[in-house]
Amino acid sequence: MTSAAEHFLLVDEVSLATDEEGYLLRRTDWSRDVAVTMAALDQVELTDSHWEVIQLLQEYYDNYEIAPAIRILTKAVGKKLGKDKANSRYLYQLYPQGPAKQACRYAGLPKPTGCV
Helix, strand or coil: CCCCCCCCEEEEEEEEEEECCCCCCHHHHHHHHHHHHHHHHHCCCCHHHHHHHHHHHHHHHHHCCCCCCCCHHHHHHHHHHHHHHHHHHHHHEEEECCCCHHHHHCCCCCCCCCCC
């Protein structure tokens, strides 16, 4: 029996549990197809630049067990992907709904701390 508070994302005919904002409840449910489906719902086509940030976020989460807020994400992008990408303008071009929130959702991570 499902409660009214449960939400789902349908990927390849499989229902994956999410919270009310679309974040996966189980990180193990994540796959590239999940990210592509989430992005399509937002009318975003994932490019290599999107995948760089998604991979960086997943590595960050594996190391620190926390999804970074925008300021920390920007610094991490600078260290890993170069200074030219280490600014909020670049990240907002990729993730217009908010780089930390939207990218973390696509990466299968929880909502970043400090994000409303």
